[in-house]
Amino acid sequence: MPKQIVECIPNFSEARREPVVAEIIQQIDSVSGVTILDRHSDIDHNRTVVTFVGSPDAVEEAAFSAIQKAAELIDLDQHQGEHPRIGATDVVPFVPISGVTMVECVEMARRLGKRVGETLQIPVYLYEDAATRPDRINLEDIRRGQYEVLKKEIGVNPDRKPDFGPSKLTGAGATVIGARQPLIAFNVYLTTDDVSIANKIARAIRHSSGGLRYVKSMGVLVEGRAQVSMNLTNFRRTSMSRVVEMIRREAVRYGVQVHHSELVGLIPNEALVDAAVWYMQMDQFEPEQVLETRLFDESTKSGNGPSETKAPTFLDALASAEPTPGGGSASAHGGAMAASLVAMVGRVTVGKKRYADVEAEMWPIIDEALALKAWMEEAVAKDAEAFDTYMEARRLPRDTEQQKEERIKAIQAASITAANVPLMVAQKALRILELALKVVELGNINAISDAGAGAAFAKAAIEGAGLNVRINLLGLEKESEPSRMINELKDYEKQAEKLNQAIRQTLTERGGLNLP
Numbered sequence: 001m002p003k004q005i006v007e008c009i010p011n012f013s014e015a016r017r018e019p020v021v022a023e024i025i026q027q028i029d030s031v032s033g034v035t036i037l038d039r040h041s042d043i044d045h046n047r048t049v050v051t052f053v054g055s056p057d058a059v060e061e062a063a064f065s066a067i068q069k070a071a072e073l074i075d076l077d078q079h080q081g082e083h084p085r086i087g088a089t090d091v092v093p094f095v096p097i098s099g100v101t102m103v104e105c106v107e108m109a110r111r112l113g114k115r116v117g118e119t120l121q122i123p124v125y126l127y128e129d130a131a132t133r134p135d136r137i138n139l140e141d142i143r144r145g146q147y148e149v150l151k152k153e154i155g156v157n158p159d160r161k162p163d164f165g166p167s168k169l170t171g172a173g174a175t176v177i178g179a180r181q182p183l184i185a186f187n188v189y190l191t192t193d194d195v196s197i198a199n200k201i202a203r204a205i206r207h208s209s210g211g212l213r214y215v216k217s218m219g220v221l222v223e224g225r226a227q228v229s230m231n232l233t234n235f236r237r238t239s240m241s242r243v244v245e246m247i248r249r250e251a252v253r254y255g256v257q258v259h260h261s262e263l264v265g266l267i268p269n270e271a272l273v274d275a276a277v278w279y280m281q282m283d284q285f286e287p288e289q290v291l292e293t294r295l296f297d298e299s300t301k302s303g304n305g306p307s308e309t310k311a312p313t314f315l316d317a318l319a320s321a322e323p324t325p326g327g328g329s330a331s332a333h334g335g336a337m338a339a340s341l342v343a344m345v346g347r348v349t350v351g352k353k354r355y356a357d358v359e360a361e362m363w364p365i366i367d368e369a370l371a372l373k374a375w376m377e378e379a380v381a382k383d384a385e386a387f388d389t390y391m392e393a394r395r396l397p398r399d400t401e402q403q404k405e406e407r408i409k410a411i412q413a414a415s416i417t418a419a420n421v422p423l424m425v426a427q428k429a430l431r432i433l434e435l436a437l438k439v440v441e442l443g444n445i446n447a448i449s450d451a452g453a454g455a456a457f458a459k460a461a462i463e464g465a466g467l468n469v470r471i472n473l474l475g476l477e478k479e480s481e482p483s484r485m486i487n488e489l490k491d492y493e494k495q496a497e498k499l500n501q502a503i504r505q506t507l508t509e510r511g512g513l514n515l516p
Helices: 020-029 054-074 102-119 146-153 193-205 238-253 269-280 291-300 316-317 327-347 351-393 401-442 445-472 482-511
Strands: 007-010 034-042 047-054 088-098 124-130 175-180 186-189 215-222 224-233 257-263
Touching: 007 054, 020 034, 020 047, 020 054, 034 054, 034 224, 047 054, 054 088, 054 102, 054 257, 088 102, 102 124, 102 175, 102 351, 186 193, 186 238, 193 215, 193 224, 193 238, 215 401, 224 445, 238 257, 238 269, 327 351, 327 401, 351 401, 401 445, 401 482, 445 482
Parallel strands: 088 175, 124 175
Antiparallel strands: 007 047, 007 088, 034 047, 186 224, 186 257, 215 224
């Protein structure tokens, strides 16, 4: 599996106070596993764009830390700049680079948005692939009127209600968080200081006013020169060369020329190669002819030498002669697989036009399934630890009557503790079974068998956990706490049977599966 890498490009509404920008960047840099690739500050825009990459968890944590610090140091009531903005941290996009899907980036956006809204009390709007409403896909629609108008409307106009956080603004403003494909922030300067010409050219090239698809643009005055400021949202469909040539031809209409252009942040190598190929008319060009591309491809090929020793897996440990991990841990492992399958079916459902009407229901299911998966993974170790504690109690000395009595009490307490872990596994697995029923009923029909497999693993987890509860409480059933636990388990098992029947019926009716 390729290494998981996510790119994040937060935009902060500050460029004129270098110490403030430095503190925000330091927050990002302090997170282990994150690498800052670029920083671009524009004094006229009064805006700083930072590009960093890393593992999903590290990138998400770095983004939160930066948003928190920016909220402390930037006051939108005092801020002025050419670029539209609604927040101290104005926009935070996640971009999948390697080993990460767009759906996983959407989940990152949702988690971060919820955390920022609840912890920092900053209103959060989700955009692009993470948008919860069609009118929030485009960033410019969310930014309409900027901070000053949003401050007046957020608690009054229902359309401005945030996805997360309070319906009121402080000086930190609001933050737009989302997931998207690689974007090229690209500016073209003209040989004039007449910003009205830049505005006319921007209107001619942007898609929203009838121009080129995947181009967003506006005219601004930067360093005494008119600038066409652009975001190219899909350079594969609308190339940079086509955009520049259209600007060049429009500029001639007004008696001006292109002075120079600049990038804001980073650009995919492919985009520059495409532009070079177009301008040099290299019709027979192949991507493999780029030296660095060929070298990278060669370096990533697997070698023919002996492979490294494989680290023992959970299944290796399960098959060993050691008593732990055992059936309880295996039940939790099965529960984790069940939750994973539920999340997978949810992920292949969201973002599909056919299932747009159930997407709002599917996201909470994905979030909960992933949380249950994480809990089950921890329970694998907890079950083994509980059994080890039980074995320690059995090894206590029993030379005297007092020691015998203390040993019996310790064994009973350890038995109840050892039974409590699989009992919780059964409880969580029952919830996974409930989620499995939902995805069987509503999820992508092409993955209905995967949803059924998840349900089967969840039911098996309940049955396996139940066996461990009963063996750990053997001989203690008449005592109050063990009796309560056994009754609780029986209730889970009854509910599981009903859910399993409903799932099988739905698999037959909706999926057309011929089940025995």
